[in-house]
Amino acid sequence: xxxxxxxxxxxxxxxxxxxxxxxxxxxxxxxxxxxxxxxxxxxxxxxxxxxxxxxxxxxxxxxxxxxxxxxxxxxxxxxxxxxxxxxxxxxxxxxxxxxxxxxxxxxxxxxxxxxxxxxxxxxxxxxxxxxxxxxxxxxxxxxxxxxxxxxxxxxxxxxxxxxx
Numbered sequence: 001x002x003x004x005x006x007x008x009x010x011x012x013x014x015x016x017x018x019x020x021x022x023x024x025x026x027x028x029x030x031x032x033x034x035x036x037x038x039x040x041x042x043x044x045x046x047x048x049x050x051x052x053x054x055x056x057x058x059x060x061x062x063x064x065x066x067x068x069x070x071x072x073x074x075x076x077x078x079x080x081x082x083x084x085x086x087x088x089x090x091x092x093x094x095x096x097x098x099x100x101x102x103x104x105x106x107x108x109x110x111x112x113x114x115x116x117x118x119x120x121x122x123x124x125x126x127x128x129x130x131x132x133x134x135x136x137x138x139x140x141x142x143x144x145x146x147x148x149x150x151x152x153x154x155x156x157x158x159x160x161x162x163x164x
Contacts, residue, residue, distance in 0.1 A: 004058045008065025015066070016073035024146030028074040030138055035067025037130035044123035081148040 012035070020028045042060035046053045083091050114122040137143070 001057055001061045004061035005065035008062040008067075009069040010065075011062075012066035012069025013073060016070045019070055020074055020077070025074055025078050025148055026142040026145035028070060029078065030134060030143050032067055032069075032071025032074055033134040033137055034131075036064050036071055037067070037127070037134065039063025039067065040127045040130055044120050044127060078145070078148065 012032075016028070016032075019031060023031065039060045039062070042056045042063075046056035046060075079092070079095070080088065110122055110126060113125060117125075
């Protein structure tokens with residue numbers, strides 16, 4: 001399954017620049033959120049004969065890997081463009097801490113729910129939460145952003161100095 005996620009990630013990384021050029025940076029971020037979360041719905045749906053379950057799980061990982069790569073490439077491009085170089089390392093440190101810091105909380109919550117409700121209901125709750133998480137982005141101004149800010153190219157060429 002990890003290999004399928006990795007292959008999907010390679011495909012998504014290859015497709016990301018084309019997606020951004022075609023639909024814009026903001027819509028690409030929303031597309032990445034959906035592309036990552038929607039395939040995960042195949043996980044709680046996976047039941048039946050072994051080959052069908054494996055196919056559903058592989059498809060979910062391929063799709064999620066592709067979606068997360070589009071999400072990461074477009075989101076990081078946007079953040080690099082809008083965050084001044086002097087603040088970039090600090091802001092990205094906070095972003096990474098928030099991103100990775102909530103994972104243990106989610107793991108404990110998932111274990112607790114899995115014990116109380118069972119595996120499949122917990123998977124449904126988790127995937128529904130993942131799909132619904134796009135709402136906070138979709139309801140923002142971000143989906144209307146088509147291009148990186150004009151000064152982004154200038155910022156990318158500026159020396160960052162040694163103090164980041």
